[in-house]
Structure formats: C-alpha cells, structure tokens
Amino acid sequence: MRIKIRMLEHLKLPVHLSGFLVVGFARRFAAYKRATLLIHDLERLDRIVNHPERPVCIIFAGKAHPADGLGQELLRRIVEVARMDRFRERIFFIENYDIENAKQLVQGVDVWLNTPVKPMEASGTSGQKAAVNGVINCSILDGWWDEGYNGANGWAIPSVADADQAERDRVERESLYNLLENEIAPQYYRRNQESLPREWILMMKESICSLTPVFCTDRMVMEYQNKLYCPAADRGLKFTANNFEVARRVADYKQFIRNNWHYVQVETVELTDSLIQSQIRLGPIWHGDVMVEFIYTDALGEIWREKLELKGLLSPGVHIYMGRFRFGSGSSLKSEANIRVVPVSPDFANDFELELTTWGRR
Numbered sequence: 001m002r003i004k005i006r007m008l009e010h011l012k013l014p015v016h017l018s019g020f021l022v023v024g025f026a027r028r029f030a031a032y033k034r035a036t037l038l039i040h041d042l043e044r045l046d047r048i049v050n051h052p053e054r055p056v057c058i059i060f061a062g063k064a065h066p067a068d069g070l071g072q073e074l075l076r077r078i079v080e081v082a083r084m085d086r087f088r089e090r091i092f093f094i095e096n097y098d099i100e101n102a103k104q105l106v107q108g109v110d111v112w113l114n115t116p117v118k119p120m121e122a123s124g125t126s127g128q129k130a131a132v133n134g135v136i137n138c139s140i141l142d143g144w145w146d147e148g149y150n151g152a153n154g155w156a157i158p159s160v161a162d163a164d165q166a167e168r169d170r171v172e173r174e175s176l177y178n179l180l181e182n183e184i185a186p187q188y189y190r191r192n193q194e195s196l197p198r199e200w201i202l203m204m205k206e207s208i209c210s211l212t213p214v215f216c217t218d219r220m221v222m223e224y225q226n227k228l229y230c231p232a233a234d235r236g237l238k239f240t241a242n243n244f245e246v247a248r249r250v251a252d253y254k255q256f257i258r259n260n261w262h263y264v265q266v267e268t269v270e271l272t273d274s275l276i277q278s279q280i281r282l283g284p285i286w287h288g289d290v291m292v293e294f295i296y297t298d299a300l301g302e303i304w305r306e307k308l309e310l311k312g313l314l315s316p317g318v319h320i321y322m323g324r325f326r327f328g329s330g331s332s333l334k335s336e337a338n339i340r341v342v343p344v345s346p347d348f349a350n351d352f353e354l355e356l357t358t359w360g361r362r
Helices: 002-010 015-019 042-049 069-082 099-108 125-132 144-148 165-189 198-211 217-263
Strands: 021-026 056-061 091-094 111-114 136-140 154-157 265-271 275-281 290-297 303-307 309-315 318-324 338-343 358-361
Touching: 002 015, 002 099, 021 099, 021 165, 042 056, 042 165, 056 099, 069 091, 099 125, 111 125, 125 136, 125 144, 125 198, 136 144, 136 165, 136 198, 154 165, 165 198, 265 338, 265 358, 275 290, 275 338, 303 318
Parallel strands: 021 056, 021 111, 056 091, 111 136, 136 154
Antiparallel strands: 265 275, 275 318, 290 303, 290 338, 309 318, 338 358
16 A cells, blocks of 8 residues: 555555555557557446446556557547546546656556557566566456466456457457456455455465566576577578588578479368368479468367378379367367468578468368
8 A cells, every 4th residue: 555655646646546446557559559448438437437336546658659640649538538527536647657657657556457459469568567566467368468367366358369350349348347347346345354355465466476486587588598699699600601501502492482482382171070181282392391280260269270291292293281180170160271381491590481371271
C-alpha cells in the first residue's frame, strides 16, 4: 500500500484511490498493442470501473511516434474517454511519460495489462519488470507471457487463432471484460477475517517465484550471446576462411536455387485419418536441398508444423513425402491442409534465408 500511495503522489493522482483495484497500461502506442481495446464498449467499462463494491481505476501512459498517425489517434481517444464525467477518478492518462513514471507504475499498480495482436509482441519487458515487483500480469498469450503464464501466476486473456481482426478484437475484448468483472476484481476485493486478500497475495507470490528467476537480464544476455552473437561470429569466420571459399560456394548454390525454383510444385496432397502424403516436383533441385512441412490448425485452433520425410521417387524430379499427424486426424482439422516447401542448407543462418517458398493445399 505504501508503494501504491507513493506512485499516486508522484503521478499527482488522488491518494484515496490506493484502496481501489488499479490496472496499469503503459507502453509505446503502436497500433498492434491495441491500447483502446479496453475502452471500446463504454457502457460495459462504466459498469466495471464504477462498481459500487468493487471499483476499478485504470491508468494509461505512453507516447506515440511522431510519424505514427494511428498511434496518435489511439492516444487521443484515450484522453477523450478519460475526460468524460462518468470516468472521472476512474480512468487516467499520464502525460509526459518518462523513465521515472514507468518506474513508479511497474511498482505501484495491482495489475499490468497487455493486449497485443498475437503474434506481434516480441517480448513484453514492461510486464516482466512489473512481475518482479509483485504486480500481477493480465495479457494475451503472446511474447514472454506465452512462456511465463502457468495458470496460477496471473491471467491469460482468451483468444482466437483463425478469425479476422474485427472478430478477434470482439472476442478478446469480451474476454477481458469478463476477466475484470468476474475474476480479477472479485479476487482483489475478497478479504479474510484479517482483512487480507489472501488469494491475491498467493498469486503475487506465485508470480514473483515463477517469473523472476526465469525472465531476467542474465538470461537475455546469455541468449543473445548463444543464439545470435556467437553463431554470427562463427559464421563470419567460416565464410571468410580460405579466401572466402564457403562464401563463394554458398553464393553459387543460392543462384542455382533461384534459377530453378520455378520447377518446384506441390502436385498432390492426400490425407487419411493418421497420415499426410504429398507428391512434389523438384525438377533439377536435389531432394536434400529442400524441407517439406505440413502446416495445419487443430480443432482447438493451435497451429502445428510437421516435417515430412522423403519416401521415394515417383518419376524423374518427382518425389513422394509422407508424415503423421501429431494431434488429431485428417477429419479433425479446423482448416485446410497446407504443404510448404523451402530451400535449406547447413550453411544458411535459418530455414528462410532465401525467402523462397512454394505452397500446396489439399
């Protein structure tokens, strides 16, 4: 409570709000972060923030890039809503957002909200900093939260995988309102005989214990070193050795693939209850120079990738690839089957270095 009061004083907000459930949303105002998702349905929001027994205060803060007109429009809309009479002392926008304001917010609010369009969120470091301070996260399962959420250390906003953006916004907005109204606020205000929010405290402790040791600067530096910096340095030495021998070979190989990729075609895609089989024409390209994958969405909306194995040669330049479903069967797919063929090489930095892809559908 002391830290919460200090935050309110620093932000020049009414100190009596320290007894309210306070939700924080502070970050760059980019369109994919959907800062206005929560304020779309003003009638529903009014009922939540002005509940007579469980009031909620929402603090927005952040800046839009000078060249980002859409981000500036989102910010303008939040300011407009915050100035409405019915949201007085319930919704705030903090101007002149800076490091000190951010520091106060990640320590002083009760819930840290994140509503990105999945899978656009790269990480979400503000939520990691909030978790260290005992602030509980409520977020779309994207970025770090897709890994960090364990079902007991915060809230995941239910989402949909295969819907257009308008429908996704509607579903996720309703999910967020339901969480705030039916789970988050009731849990915050539920007290034991000692007037302590025991369930809330347990979730805070679980958040700190499960997230702080895993999401830290030490891990970030080590992963950058092991996954990016060292491999890049090793690759540079490999490519420049012996008067750029490997670099010359890879350049010739890439040119050959580019010149002949138009031959690559997915001719057939066949599904049974447990198997996927595809007939693929490669022309002059060697079968070892391509990777064939089966991309599908299961009945729960999860997207899966299955690597198909070469099973035989049907005719010159035409190969048969086969694989099995990891989950479900051909009859339980939520969307059509997709075969993806990409060129690969042990000398590539990743499987998509050449930016060449051939697709086939059932």
